[in-house]
Amino acid sequence: MCDSRQQQKINYYEQRLNIRQVIEDANLQELDEALNICDLSSVERKFHLWQRLLPRVHPFYAVKCNDDPMIVQVLAKLGAGFDCASKNELKLVLGSAVTPERIIFANPCRPVSHLAYAEKHGVTNGTVDNEFEIYKLYKHYPSSNLIVRYKSEAKEAQCPLGDKFGCDADGDATALMLLAKALELNVTGTSVHVGSGCSELGAYNRAIRKAKHLFQFGELLDFDMNLLDIGGGFPGSDDEKFEKIAEDVNKSLDRYFPDENVEIIAEPGRFFVASALTLICKIHAKREVRNPSTGKLDTVMYYLNDGIYGSFNCILYDHQVIIAEHYLNSTEDLPQFKSLLFGPTCDALDMITDNLQLPNLNRGDLIGFPNMGAYTVPVASPFNGFEVPKRMYFQAI
Template identity: 40%
Template sequence: MFQMDGHQIRITHSRCSRSDIIAQMARSADQKGRDDAFFLVDLADVVNNYRRWRRLLPRVTPFYAVKCNADPILLQVLSLLGTGFDCASKGEIGTVLQMGVAPARVVYANPCKQISHLKYAARNNIDLMTFDNEAELYKIKSTYPLARLLLRIATPSNNDVLYDLSTKFGCHPGDVSGLLGTAKNLDLDVVGVSFHVGSGVEDPGVFFESLRRAHLVFEIAAKMGFALNTLDLGGGFYGHPGAPICFEKVAAVLNKSLDTFFPLSSNVKVIAEPGRYFASSAFTLVASVIAKRMCTTPAEKTDPHGLATLDPKKLSSDKPTYMYYMNDGTYGSFGLVHFEVSRFIPRLVKEPASDVTFTSSLWGPTCDSVDCVLKEVALPELQIGDWFYFENMGAYTISLQSRFNGMPTPECHYICDEDIWKTVLKQRQKPMNRHRSEST
């Protein structure tokens, strides 16, 4: 065992798979009488995804989106690797500054900022930030007139993405000249353009059109006397195996688009704000069955959930269905279940006693009847105490957790491949003179 910022890191070998480690940890939990859900966090996965990013997008500097997952060890690893950080609030800015991250490695990428948070950024020299409306410019002028600004533009509305963010943010093409004119009149320093095609891009072609729009803004700004030098590509990148589109395809389209609109000769600095790309596949959630119920099939039509409790006196030859209650749910790590249900695939830790499967449903531990993780999934009959795990659980899981009903949030356990620990992470850990952010 080694330590990073007070957290234990278990060093592993390539011959030991993640599923093997999960099985060991589940057995250990049973022996110690522990039945809470937990995360297994693979730090080597983060390093490998960083290496892949630098290999496939050499011109683009990643600024990790802290909102995706602010786990302290994940942030520390990314900081050691040299990424920047996309922060959206005073709290996120303070978190990365306390880690020793220099202000120059932070972009305040929230187009609509709270005034007290803006003042905090000014006191701590976080000067690169986004805007997309006139009111924000007047706010910045009165609060932080020396800030360097990125005009966030809207992306095409027909994006094939998981979450379209342009319904809330982004200056539309027809408003660009007027907004830049206001910035000019206020003597504010607009240094570049920002956009965000949406979280979870499934059609990389949207980057081409967004870069075309950004290039037009650069041309309009130049005619108005601005010298733009920075381009922020936002996020939307998948990084995990089995994603709707592989990162390699997105990187190929992005590189070609950059060469078309912003070639190396333009001397434009290019950054991006990946979140799920780094966080998703590094985190595996391990949960267990805390209760079960057998149900009739088919259900009574009066049941809004499509399930009916089995009455032992009315048993028939129908194949039963099962309701399983887990120690984590939609108020915990499965907050995105209503939007991303297809991503939650339970995998059993130990081999089932039988190959026969039953139509089952998975429920969280709270007293709320909408706390349902999966309404229908084929599973063998499980028993109380059985463990299963869910892969690719690092994106917007920990960050959306609540303590509803007083339920515990899963603890994180960290592992790292021995070679990567010795050659990358251990070597880069040095005592730091932390940048101390000012208090409120």
């Protein structure tokens, strides 16, 4: 059965999506819950940008970044592959008419029941980074294709991943390949993740060079090494930075993997969806703090209908720096005040930011937050009884 969100209406627009017009047409002042405005055409534009700048690299969307079925369906129709980490993510993607060959089970440590589900549905490609997982596969899914995940971290990344996943490329990776050979398992490629939100241009070149050495070792063991997975880390709201990273990746691939018989994939997540969602929040309460000596307004505290336990979990878990935009109709230059934004729950931790400059807004006014599509929706919870944001979908004609 399809997720109910798949049945939601798509609103169509011409040329560009006007957020202010959406707010006026939807009468959002009457809505208690926050609202995510999802631009599906933004996802399409990102896909075509990827194809243009990284023509040799097939994108496998990291479902964990935003598991909205509408987004998954858009990428499925465009021909993307998918990086899944669990049985439920596999179910979601397979239910969107995606063939098993377009999926990589990219969690190096999987429950046995999830492996059984993958085997039942023909998802053969999966990552591994330790000997215990190899023995698990030997016992429970020996016909799978092992993709050895090694460690090669960027010096600058929003969320480093090497402390949890990836084996040492120089020693442990080759030992795992020898173990797989002894157990008559099939190693078909390598996988790496330089870190989510990578800012170091040289990180991918370093990672791809390590992969080349592992491919050479695998060939010595008579493995048919045919899959190179360069992972994620690609920026979602900075196309200029992505263009520079893509140029570096292309040069590295041409140097180390000129053989067209090697399939090259990546696991972009935030690249596709970060800029696709704009979150609209309503101020449901405020407090003014005045200077005790002069009586002048010093600080304004606003309480919104979404917070750290909802979409803004990205501040804690993804280290995101938010951007706030008010929607006042006045064209005059309004005085700015130090502004604190709180979420709706009773937890004092539920502070969105304590260092914004905003005009003196009123209860019922709306604040928008662009680039809220990555690592927000899947983690949001209705803590304290407050609902997670509703969604509206838009697409260009």
